Amino acid sequence: MIIKWKPEFSCYDRTIDEQHKKMIDMINEMYELSLYDDHIDRYDSIVEIFSSLTDYAIYHFGHEEKLFKEHDYDSFNTKVQIHEHKSFINKVATMSLYDLDENQNKTISAMLNFLSQWLEHHILVIDKRFGEFLKEKYEK
Numbered sequence: 001m002i003i004k005w006k007p008e009f010s011c012y013d014r015t016i017d018e019q020h021k022k023m024i025d026m027i028n029e030m031y032e033l034s035l036y037d038d039h040i041d042r043y044d045s046i047v048e049i050f051s052s053l054t055d056y057a058i059y060h061f062g063h064e065e066k067l068f069k070e071h072d073y074d075s076f077n078t079k080v081q082i083h084e085h086k087s088f089i090n091k092v093a094t095m096s097l098y099d100l101d102e103n104q105n106k107t108i109s110a111m112l113n114f115l116s117q118w119l120e121h122h123i124l125v126i127d128k129r130f131g132e133f134l135k136e137k138y139e140k
Helices: 012-034 044-071 076-093 097-102 104-139
Strands: none
Touching: 012 044, 012 076, 044 076, 044 097, 044 104, 076 104, 097 104
C-alpha cells in the first residue's frame, strides 16, 4: 500500500471522503501491480487503472466544483481549487504511456510517487479548507 486513508483526510463530507477513498484504492491497485517481479508485462492493466483513475478524478473534481457553487464557496479558494484540478489533469495527461511501455518500473514508480503525494497534499491542504468551510456552514 502506497497511500492509506487516515482520519485526518476527512473533509467532513461523506461523498467527498468516499470519492477520495476510491481514488486511494485505485492508486494502491496500481501500486500492487508494480510489485510483481515475475517479468510479465502489465502495461495493459496499468494503463487501464491509470485511465480509470484519470476519468474518476475528472468526475470527482466536477462534483467538488459543483459543491463550490451550491455552497457559495469564496471565489479565491474556488479559483485555487480549480487551478489545482486543472494542474493535476494536465500533469496526468503528459505522463507518457510510451515511457511506461519502455520502462514500466521506473515510469510507474514516478507515476505513483506523483499521484500519492499530490492526492495527500490536495486532500490535507486544499480540500480540507473546503471541508472546514462546509463544517462551519452545517454547524450554524
